[in-house]
Amino acid sequence: MMPVEEAQDELKHLLSRCERWLCDEDGPRDLLDDTAGLTGDAARVEALRTRVLSSMLNVALLGRQSSGKSFLISGLQGGLEYIPITDEDGMPSAEFLGVLPSSARPTTACPCTVIPVGDEPAEEATGRARLRARFAGGRVEDIGTDLPPAVVSAYGAVDGDITNRRREHMNLRVESIEVLLTDARLPVKLFDLPGSESPIEEHEIIMREAWAKADCFIYVSHATSALTANELQLIRDLYAHHMQSNANKKVLWVLSGIDLATQREQGQAAWKSVLATNNAYLRTHFGSPGGQFIGEGFLPVSAAWEAEGEFKKAQGEDGETLGRLSGMETLRDHLRNLMESGAGHAHLRQVADEARWLVRRRQRQLADMLDTHQLAVEDLEVQMGSLRNRIAGAETSLEHIRTELGRELQRRIRSARGPFGGLADLLHQQLDPLIDRGNLSAEHANEVDVLQVQLFSRWMTSPDGPATLWERELRAFDTSARQLLRADLGVDTGPQLVAPEPLDTSYFPMQTDGRQPLTAYGVVQAAANTLGVASPLAAGAVWLTTSLSLATIAVPAGAAVLAAIAIAKVTDLLKDRETQVQRARQERKEMIDEHVKQARNAFERVTQSQGRLLIDAVEQHHAGHQARLKSTLAQIMERINAEDTVRSRAVIDRLTPVNQAGQALVTELQDLRDALGNDLTIR
Secondary structure (H helix, E strand, C coil), X not given: CCCHHHHHHHHHHHHHHHHHHHHCCCCCCCCCCCHHHHHHHHHHHHHHXXXXXXXXXXXXXXXXXXXXXXXXXXXHCCCCEEEEEECCCCCEEEEEECCCXXXXXXXXXXXXXXXXXXXXXXXXXXXXXEEEEEECCCCXXXXXXXXXXHHHXXXXXXXXXXXXXXHXXXXXXXXXXXXXECCCCCCEEEEECCXXXXXXXXXXXXXXXXXXXXXXXXXXEECCCCCCHHHHHHHHHXXXXXXXXXXXXXXXXXXXXXXXXXXXXXXXXHHHHHHHHHHHXXXXXXXXXXXXXXXXXXXXXXXXXXXXXXXXXXCCCCCHXXXXXXCHHHHHHHHXXXXXXXXXXXXXXXXXXXXXXXXXXXXXXXXXXXXXXXXXXXXXXXXXXXXXXXXXXXXXXXXXXXXXXXXXXXXXXXXXXXXXXXXXXXXXXXXXXXXXXXXXXXXXXXXXXXXXXXXXXXXXXXXXXXXXXXXXXXXXXXXXXXXXXXXXXXXXXXXXXXXXXXXXXXXXXXXCCCCCCCCHHHHHHHHHHHHCCCCHHHHHXXXXXXXXXXXXXXXCXXXXXXXXXXXXXXXXXXXXXXXXXXXXXXXXXHHHHHHHHHHHHHHHHHHHHHHHHHHHHHHHHHHHHHHHHHHHHHHHHHHHHCCCCHHHHHHHHHHXXXXXHHHHHHHXXXXXXXXXXXXXXXX
C-alpha cells in the first residue's frame, strides 16, 4: 500500500490539475453549456484539495462534563498558550488561552468541531483560528477570526455571556460551532461532544452523526477524580459502538490534567492512584474479549505542562522536560499511527473517488460531443432516428427496472432476516442465568448489558448471522442491478454513439434524505443500537433497581422504636426487596424479547434503506444516460440544420486534446485510488 504522505502529496497535485482542467479557458469551460455547474465543480475540487491537506482522521472526544476535552483539543492542535500572571496578592499564577473555551465548570454547551484547513488560499485565512456557528434551522455564519475568548464562549459555552455575540445573534440558539485552524499540528478533525445524551434534539442528532463519522474515539477522564458508576452508561454505549463497528473502532483512553493532581498520596502522585483505579475499573467492566476495547488503558497527559514547556523554550529556558512529561506527543503518535494504519488511506480514497466522479461526468459530456461532431454528414439522419428510438425505449424501461429491483429487494431482505427467529432463545440461554445471579444493581445491570452486546455482535456477524447474510444478498442485488442496466442500455452491443457505461458505485453524491453509501456496518450499527444498551426500554427498570442497595433497607440509628417492631420492619423490607428483585429480573428478561423485536424491525428498516440507495443509484445512472442521449440528439439536429460542417472540424480540433486530458485525469485518479488499497465497504 502506498505510504499515506506520498499518496497525500500525489493526490494534492492531481486535484490541482483537475481544478485547472475545469477552469481553464482551453479546457471545457466554453465548450459546455453548464458554465455555472463547471464553476461549482471546480469549487468542490478546491474544497477536496483542502480536505487532503487537512482532515485525515475523524476523532470524537467523549467524557463526563468538565473532564478537560476542550482543553485537550486546544493542546493537541498546538492552540494552547501559557500566560504567566501575578494575582492581586502577589502570588505567581498562570492562565491558558485555547482555541476553545475551558474551565473547571461545565463549558461546552453544544457540539463543537475543530477542523484543520491547511494554508490554502481558498480559506482566505487572515488569522489562525476562525469561528463558524450553525444556528437552529440550519443557518451557518462565519463569526470572525482570532476572536477573544469571551466571544467564543458566548457562542459555544454554557456560561457564555450572549451579550458578547453579534447583536443579530443574541436570541438565536446555537446548534454547533466549528473552529477552523490554519496551522494545526495534526491533520485531524476533532469532535468535542458535550455528553452521551442531550436534552436538545438537534444536539443529539449532531452527536450521533459524529459517532458514525468518527474513525476513532478519545475518552477523557480528569486526573482529579476516578471513574464512577455515573459514567457506566456512556462507556457502555462506547463499548457497544466499538463492538458493532467496522473493524472495531479504536478507543484511546486519556487521563487529562495530571498537573492538577501532583500532590503525594500513599507515596506517589495522586494522579497515579487515579490512573490505576481507572484501569482496574475498565478491566472489571469491559476487560473481555481480547482487550481490544481497553487497549493499553489510560494515557496520562497534561496539555498545560506542554504549553508551559513551549513558553519556557521561547524564553530560552529548559522546557524539554515538561514537554516530555506531558505525554502529549505520545498521544499524537497514537493518532498518527491510526492514520498510517488505514484511516488516512480511507479518507484519501474517498477524496479520489469524489474527484474522479466530478471529472468523469464532465469528460463524458465532452466525449459524447466529440463523437457527435466526428459523424459523417450522411450518418446524421440515421443516428437521429436511432437516438429517438433509444430515448423512447429508455423512458419506458426504467419503470420495469424499478419494479423488478423492488421485488428482488424484498426477497433478499426476507432471506437475510431469517436468523432473527432464533435470536431470543440464544440470548435467554446466555443471559437469564446471569440475570438470576444478581439484584440488577448498576454494576450487575452493566454486566448483563455488556454480555448482551458481545452476544449480539458475535451473532450478527457470524457466518450465518444477518449482517453476513445481508452482505452476500447485497452483493447479489448489486449484480442483478448491473445486469438489468447492461441489458436495457446495451452495454455489450459494441461501439455506438453515446456508449453506455457500467454502474459506478465507488462514490455516491450525498442523498437529499441523508442516506449514506452502501455498507454492511450501517446495518449492524442500526440494529445493535436497538438491541444494545442504548435502547430506551432499558430505562424501564431504573426506578426499580436504584433503590435495591443494602443502605435503603437499614434501620435509621436514631429510630425510637421497640426492638421487636424494628426487627419486624426490617423483615418486611427484606421481603419487599426480594419481591422487587424478582420483578426486576423478570422485567429484564422480558426486555430481551422486546429488544429482539426492535432489532429485527431496525434491521428491516436499514436494509430497506440500503437497498433503496442502490435502486436510486440505478435510477440516477439511467437518468444520466437519458440526458446524454437527449443532449447528443440536440447536437445532431443542430448539425443537420447547419449550413456547413466547418464548425464541426474546429470543434473536433479543440475537443480532442481536452477530452484526452480529462480521460488521463480520470485514469490517474483511479490508479491512485487502487494504490491506496481496498475499501471495506460494499461496492
